[in-house]
């Protein structure tokens with residue numbers, strides 16, 4: 001399997017899965033995609049229908065990754081997707097399913113269900129990919145006798161998923177910057193209570209953007225970056241995207257009895273990583289009817305899928321909402337879809353994303369390409385705080401099921417796109433306990449707390465407070481890498 005950049009640089013070069021695994025952007029600023037999407041045959045679909053999650057993951061990853069020996073790859077997926085890791089199930093359903101499908105009911109003739117992706121260690125869907133990345137990174141580094149220092153900034157979900165994926169991994173350290181005193185008590189405790197010696201929490205005296213700026217400043221110091229082997233695990237990482245393809249197949253099998261049936265998925269979206277994986281599953285031949293992109297008040301993506309205009313927002317125009325993991329000003333994985341939408345024309349992608357940098361966006365409304373958005377199955381909608389709270393209340397009253405704020409945005413938008421006879425699967429991206437304030441507002445009661453998390457906030461915490469100063473963060477890295 002050969003990988004190329006959406007912006008076309010080095011068109012004649014070959015890049016393997018393992019080569020792009022530890023990297024981020026391609027040299028030309030584009031994103032990596034496979035040269036062709038592997039297709040799934042009807043026989044394969046039939047055979048995969050009954051596979052346990054780990055083996056399904058192996059089959060799908062094998063199609064994208066031909067430079068890790070099959071036995072090693074299978075061992076990695078089996079080590080990653082265990083019932084012990086995805087044990088935070090709420091009902092008496094089986095953790096062995098990894099991503100159980102919870103049926104809500106039938107609305108407008110369409111079976112409506114939730115695909116639970118948040119039963120992992122940090123109770124958000126990012127664990128699904130990040131846990132695999134942790135094992136893949138450890139494997140790849142050991143093979144080449146290398147080490148990696150992961151530097152990141154987080155306002156919550158991504159940072160904790162990365163830390164829980166990398167804790168105790170050989171050859172890897174994590175330096176995670178978070179805004180001091182700005183996260184919820186639960187999210188702070190999740191990260192800061194980790195005592196693993198390879199995990200470093202840095203509480204930056206400032207806001208999230210200050211933490212992000214420090215990461216950029218350190219990464220732009222190329223000499224420092226090379227000497228201290230600084231890397232990242234952000235949402236554009238290809239392996240993260242491909243790991244997410246797996247649960248679309250798993251969800252499809254759980255919601256159908258035969259491969260003649262079609263289903264739709266609704267995906268609470270921010271950086272477009274999750275729904276990009278759905279697009280790839282569909283390109284592989286999974287019978288997906290619609291991919292419904294659900295946004296919150298930060299409706300960059302909804303605007304595009306309704307109008308053909310992609311207009312990134314300035315930091316000051318980005319709302320802080322009650323579904324904060326979808327508070328984005330631009331969608332970092334969107335370029336992968338645009339590349340396919342434009343018939344895989346790298347010169348046009350390059351031009352459009354130059355327009356994004358120089359003019360703040362682009363307009364495809366008048367071009368024939370935008371009409372093709374529906375051929376790719378995409379539709380969209382957005383939510384607000386009021387509809388979010390109403391949806392949490394409604395789903396609780398009607399189905400006795402407590403959902404988090406992001407999933408509520410999904411259910412709200414899914415309901416606008418139901419088709420009789422076609423199952424609608426909403427991806428559940430987090431558990432309610434992570435966003436307790438809004439649950440209390442909606443339901444006047446406490447969110448459900450998985451047993452393993454009782455007393456989390458009173459565990460001892462390990463973190464370092466640092467000023468919003470890149471040099472101080474570099475000093476900390478130097479002092480703690482022993483290199």
Ligand SMILES: *Cc1c(COP(=O)(O)O)cnc(C)c1O
Nearest residue numbers: 269270271272273274325429430
């Ligand atoms: C990250 C996240 C999202 C958005 O996912 P993208 O891949 O960025 O579109 C939605 N919900 C939750 C809870 C998240 O953590």
